Amino acid sequence: MKASLPFKYIIADKKGKNYVVFDFKDDSGKRKRKWVTTDLPADCSYKALTAKVNVIVAKFYEEFLTGSLTKVKEAPKEKEKTELSEESLSDDAECKTSFEFTAFLDYWLETIKPTLARTSHQSYTRYITRIKNYFDERYPHLLLGNLTALQLQQFYNDKYNSGLSGNSVKHYHANIHKALKYAVKMDMLDINVADKVELPKIQKFEANFYNKDELEQLFEVFKGDRLELVVHIAAYYGLRKSEIIGLKWDSVNFEEKKLTVRRKVSSTYGSGKEMIFVENQLKTESSVRTFPLIPHIKQMLIERKTLEGYYSKLLGKDFDREYDGFVCRDNFGKLITPNFVTSHFKYIIQKNKLKHIRFHDLRHSCASLLLANGISMKAIQEWLGHSTFNVTANFYSHLDFHSKVESAETIAKVLGGDSADTEQAIHDKGSEGKKSRKSST
Structure with missing residues (x-):
């Protein structure tokens, strides 16, 4: 949103078309919203969209200064509830009646995007997309102000009865509740109807993990494998997959014997291929942490660095230098990607008929071994980089x-x-x- 003008606006996609959504207050101080169509499709060029938006904003600014937009209108005696058509999007309507529920979810997602990590926004988007699909099919053109607790309750019941766990239903509820809480905050709703629903019982999470003997078996089967170093770092430090792949040589201080986690690498699929994202800012302050460099890991890192130098010289221009500086690369210089870690780890586990765990469960294995050997829960929280003590306690208190x-x-x-x-x-x-x-x- 733009803060330098006497009003705010965003660009929103509605039914395949781009709109400029203005947010302002009338002369009585009441919040108003106005949708103005750009007449451009959602997939138009950025240049064309920017030019059109500039024209619309300039025109809206002129109207705003005349006072015609902020003049308080007399409320009609009876207000008919109508479906939100494309034409009504351009009308000067009050917030409580201008949004369809699913259109509001899109608006909310766009609003909170600057406040979230990219991976968090992706997760929100996945949940919101499924919520929209359900409500567009079950309650087409449902206005935000007409949403009821009973409709939400039915949604949660249907999800639970389809086989989802109570934990999964809770994630849907968390997204809806946050969105509606924002609507209340912005005077678009009087109450948050999500407060009234009943959620299914949540099963306490119990992590899967390997014991010491099982980890030694795991290390044996990964000897000489591309993931050998990745697996060892995960087991010894309990780092997240994205944190391990995000390690660069500037994170390793051999002289002071320190290893610092300060960035992550994540990925998503688009246009049929895996797209890599390097993020230099972690989700929370507690995620940024410095560890003592364990001698075993130090030796593996030295060997990796030496091998990288050998292959870089041997292959010359054929050595992939796109991700120079990153620790976890193969002998051709290619970055070991998040999806490869997940799929290859699963393949090696199955091939060698080891007990099934996910790669992320190496993090739980590290925590369980620390806990079993007398390390306090608070120390484990700091080691794993959990944002709060409660997160650690919920995962591992049963151990x-x-x-x-x-x-x-x-x-x-x-x-x-x-x-x-x-x-x-x-x-x-x-x-x-x-x-x-x-x-x-």
Whole structure:
């Protein structure tokens, strides 16, 4: 939105056409919105769209200065509720009646885009697209102001009955609730009807992970593989896939023995190919972190750097230099992409008949080993880069048997009892864990 003018505006896509949406206040201080068509298709050139928008904004500015747009109109005695047609988009209508629900979701997505990381906006867009498809089919031309809690409840019920988990339904609800909360904030709605619905019970997430023996098996099958270094970094540091691929040599300080996570690499598919995005700003401050350089990983990095120099010299101009400076590349200089990590990791796991886990579960494996060896939940939060302690606790509290033993010993000492029993409990619990993990492989 533009802040230098006495009004705000955005460019919105509605039914395959571009519109300029103006947001302003009338003389009474009431928020108003006006849609003006550009008569240009959604896929028009940027140059053509910019020229047309400049003309429309200039004309709107002139009208705004005359006061014709901000003059308060007498409200009709009875207001008929009509469907939002393309013609009515250009009418000077009040916010509470001018938006269809699904059109408003698009508007909200465009509004929050500058505040989100690219990957977060992609995730929002996927959910919003499915929500729109449902409501456009079930309740075509539903106005934002006419949306009811019952309609939302039916949507959640239908999603749950189709086989989605309570957790997945919650993600849909989170998007709708945020959008409607914004509508209330902008005086487009009086209340957030999403507050009234009942959500299905949410199953507590229990992470999948490998124990020490299983990780050693994993390291063995990845020896000499393109993902060998990637897998080791994931298991030792618990880094996210995007963070590992985002490592550059400037993140590795061999002299001070430090490894810093400060960027990430993500991807998406477009035009039939994987498009790579290098993002130099991580989602939260807690995601930026510096680790001690573990000797084993240091040695692997030195070997990788030496090998890269050898192949760079050997291949000369045929060595791919598009991603020079990145650590995780193959012997031809090509960047190891996020999709390759996911698919190749799965292939190697299946080929060698190892217990099924996702690549991301190496992060959980790292956390579970730290927790099992007495590292505090707070320290694990900082190691993994979780934004809050609650995130870490929700993932791993069910594994924290060690803290329960300490509590048992404390109460035994206070009230009287044989604290040696708790030592046996640790041994028994450890034995159970080993047996259960062996039986699951």
